[in-house]
Amino acid sequence: MPTFEPWSAERTAQIISEYRGSEGPLLPILHAIAHAFGCVPEDAVPVVAHALNLSRAEVYGVVTFYHDFKPAPRGRRVLKLCRAEACQAAGGDALTARAEATLGVSIGETTPDRRVTLEPVYCLGLCATAPSAMLDDRVVGRLDETRLDALVAEAQR
Amino acid sequence: MSLRLFIPRDAGAVAVGADEVAAALLAAATKRNIDIEIIRTGSRGLYWLEPMVELSRPEGRIAFGPATAADAESLLDAMLANAGHSLRLGPAEGISWLKRQTRLTFARCGVIDPRSFEDYRAHGGTKGLERALSLGPQDTVERVFQSGLRGRGGAGFPTGIKWRTVAQTQAPRKHIVCNADEGDSGTFADRMIMEGDPFLLIEGMTIAGFATGASKGYIYIRSEYPHAITAMEAAIAAARRGGMLGNKIAGSDFAFDIEVRAGAGAYVCGEETSLLESIEGKRGIVRAKPPLPAHHGLFGRPTVINNVLSFAAVPLIVERGSAFYRDFGIGKSRGTMPIQLAGNVKYGGLFETAFGVTLGELVDDIGGGTFTGRPVRAVQVGGPLGAYFPRALFDTPFDYEAFAARDGLIGHGGIVVFDDSVNMAKQARFAMEFCAIESCGKCTPCRIGSTRGVEVLDRIIAGTDRAQNLSVLEDLCNTMKFGSLCALGGFTPYPVMSALTHFPEDFGAAPRRLQAAE
Numbered sequence: 001m002p003t004f005e006p007w008s009a010e011r012t013a014q015i016i017s018e019y020r021g022s023e024g025p026l027l028p029i030l031h032a033i034a035h036a037f038g039c040v041p042e043d044a045v046p047v048v049a050h051a052l053n054l055s056r057a058e059v060y061g062v063v064t065f066y067h068d069f070k071p072a073p074r075g076r077r078v079l080k081l082c083r084a085e086a087c088q089a090a091g092g093d094a095l096t097a098r099a100e101a102t103l104g105v106s107i108g109e110t111t112p113d114r115r116v117t118l119e120p121v122y123c124l125g126l127c128a129t130a131p132s133a134m135l136d137d138r139v140v141g142r143l144d145e146t147r148l149d150a151l152v153a154e155a156q157r
Numbered sequence: 158m159s160l161r162l163f164i165p166r167d168a169g170a171v172a173v174g175a176d177e178v179a180a181a182l183l184a185a186a187t188k189r190n191i192d193i194e195i196i197r198t199g200s201r202g203l204y205w206l207e208p209m210v211e212l213s214r215p216e217g218r219i220a221f222g223p224a225t226a227a228d229a230e231s232l233l234d235a236m237l238a239n240a241g242h243s244l245r246l247g248p249a250e251g252i253s254w255l256k257r258q259t260r261l262t263f264a265r266c267g268v269i270d271p272r273s274f275e276d277y278r279a280h281g282g283t284k285g286l287e288r289a290l291s292l293g294p295q296d297t298v299e300r301v302f303q304s305g306l307r308g309r310g311g312a313g314f315p316t317g318i319k320w321r322t323v324a325q326t327q328a329p330r331k332h333i334v335c336n337a338d339e340g341d342s343g344t345f346a347d348r349m350i351m352e353g354d355p356f357l358l359i360e361g362m363t364i365a366g367f368a369t370g371a372s373k374g375y376i377y378i379r380s381e382y383p384h385a386i387t388a389m390e391a392a393i394a395a396a397r398r399g400g401m402l403g404n405k406i407a408g409s410d411f412a413f414d415i416e417v418r419a420g421a422g423a424y425v426c427g428e429e430t431s432l433l434e435s436i437e438g439k440r441g442i443v444r445a446k447p448p449l450p451a452h453h454g455l456f457g458r459p460t461v462i463n464n465v466l467s468f469a470a471v472p473l474i475v476e477r478g479s480a481f482y483r484d485f486g487i488g489k490s491r492g493t494m495p496i497q498l499a500g501n502v503k504y505g506g507l508f509e510t511a512f513g514v515t516l517g518e519l520v521d522d523i524g525g526g527t528f529t530g531r532p533v534r535a536v537q538v539g540g541p542l543g544a545y546f547p548r549a550l551f552d553t554p555f556d557y558e559a560f561a562a563r564d565g566l567i568g569h570g571g572i573v574v575f576d577d578s579v580n581m582a583k584q585a586r587f588a589m590e591f592c593a594i595e596s597c598g599k600c601t602p603c604r605i606g607s608t609r610g611v612e613v614l615d616r617i618i619a620g621t622d623r624a625q626n627l628s629v630l631e632d633l634c635n636t637m638k639f640g641s642l643c644a645l646g647g648f649t650p651y652p653v654m655s656a657l658t659h660f661p662e663d664f665g666a667a668p669r670r671l672q673a674a675e
Binding site: 022023024025026027028030031052058061062065066067068069082084085086087088089090091121122123124125126127128129130132134137139140141142 | 168169171172173202204205207339340341342343344345347348380381382383384385416418419420421422423424435436437438439440441456497498499500501502505506507528537541571573574575576579584587591594595597
């Protein structure tokens with residue numbers, strides 16, 4: 001389970017300084033911020049913009065363009081279910097519906113107790129062992145009802 | 158007694174328990190005081206047999222699979238006694254599914270230790286680069302051009318022309334960019350190479366750098382591939398230590414280095430100009446062409462941008478010569494294509510073969526039909542932007558032009574198999590929905606058209622003014638196809654229109670079946 005630190009301007013400045021020397025440093029910086037804080041908080045935008053001599057609008061535009069950069073932390077565990085064609089063909093839609101029913105949320109939402117965020121992902125490249133999922137950083141293939149239930153239960157623990 | 162085992166670290170194998178199997182075998186052997194060495198390889202791509210464990214024997218590697226952690230004790234017994242086991246598959250190289258292939262690009266994948274540069278060299282690696290250094294830049298470009306290699310990312314543009322253009326463009330700095338943003342559902346060949354034979358990609362990019370006069374390479378890997386990112390970074394570090402990257406490569410005066418950049422979950426960044434914008438730290442908005450990336454690419458500098466498989470094909474072409482590669486294949490599709498069988502398929506995995514094999518052979522014979530045991534109704538070839546083919550078109554040979562002639566594309570070589578429970582109107586709707594989610598927003602046909610497409614399809618599915626809405630849908634697809642800036646909006650009509658053309662009954666329209674011999 002990943003652990004994140006609370007956002008701080010000092011830590012953000014430290015991250016920026018690590019990547020500043022490279023060409024096109026914005027995405028690596030945003031990834032490092034997301035890795036440290038679990039999200040790219042709005043407060044980070046002016047700090048990054050100032051350091052890279054960009055406008056806040058430019059940085060905000062980049063942050064909001066990419067699915068990976070969330071404005072607020074997600075649940076304690078993130079369960080991604082693949083929603084793309086290969087997993088659809090292998091029965092993925094029914095499994096998503098089952099996960100939604102068990103967790104009581106729709107895909108894209110976080111449970112009220114903040115334990116689990118259920119997210120769609122469009123392809124994990126595990127298409128020959130579909131349907132596939134990813135719990136935090138762990139990949140899981142050949143999902144069926146039993147394996148999915150175990151995965152959801154693990155996420156809820 | 159000592160045992161030497163090979164177990165994949167490939168994400169596809171790990172997803173079905175390869176780590177657990179490796180840990181259980183290690184624990185069981187330790188308990189019995191057996192000396193055991195476990196080498197984590199890539200996958201050979203026979204995914205229905207994963208996790209596959211291979212035992213090193215004097216006569217070659219003996220494969221067992223699909224293994225579970227619970228099989229560890231009995232597997233050890235069978236391995237120590239060289240006795241039979243229900244999971245024993247015999248010599249790995251002798252498995253017919255593997256034997257039938259022509260593995261040029263994937264020859265080492267699943268065989269070598271992807272963290273060991275020495276192992277790469279021991280299995281014939283770096284020969285292409287050494288040959289390039291002795292041939293000189295111009296002849297290297299010529300070899301790639303003469304081989305007939307076309308971009309394996311999907312567009313099929315001749316790789317040699319891109320290289321020649323960059324080589325002929327004068328600039329103080331040039332770049333090599335590898336597009337490893339393999340976002341198409343049903344494709345995983347790039348991931349397998351990066352996890353199973355990453356030095357091959359490094360070698361291909363280094364040759365490109367030498368041939369075109371570039372000094373810096375970037376590999377843009379999607380963030381959905383954390384295992385590939387780790388594997389590539391480890392391999393780059395090992396290649397630097399081994400002298401295949403850095404200053405004075407292989408004793409020459411040529412200097413080249415590579416950096417990995419992670420994507421951030423945007424499908425459109427698989428489009429080359431959008432990918433360049435993303436590396437530059439911008440929104441992944443598609444650029445209008447011209448100027449071509451070969452003239453004005455990354456950071457405004459001349460840039461070769463190719464797919465993982467294109468770079469990975471290069472070392473062998475340079476080492477063995479253009480004719481060797483060109484002799485495989487048919488028509489204007491030369492060489493081999495790593496084809497990926499996915500979705501509801503019995504024998505799913507990576508099948509590399511010369512162009513020309515028919516779709517029917519791939520799906521029914523090699524793929525073995527569906528794993529649900531139900532009849533195959535449709536296959537989508539070439540990812541989310543590829544057409545759905547019915548059984549009636551299963552005689553189509555795997556070839557860029559043959560697929561284009563039937564309003565389809567081979568794309569990155571992925572085939573997703575669906576059984577007869579599929580609803581093709583739903584699949585058409587998904588294609589529009591996916592385009593709406595992933596559109597970069599620059600051009601109107603894609604940005605607005607995809608959302609209107611979802612709405613029109615919803616009305617068709619609900620049975621509202623069906624005839625009128627079907628003609629609106631056709632019109633909309635036409636606008637998107639000819640009016641979009643890139644393949645996302647431009648190709649989304651392929652899955653939509655092919656579903657409608659070949660499976661009209663799912664849209665509530667009268668069937669107009671195709672004949673096989675059309």
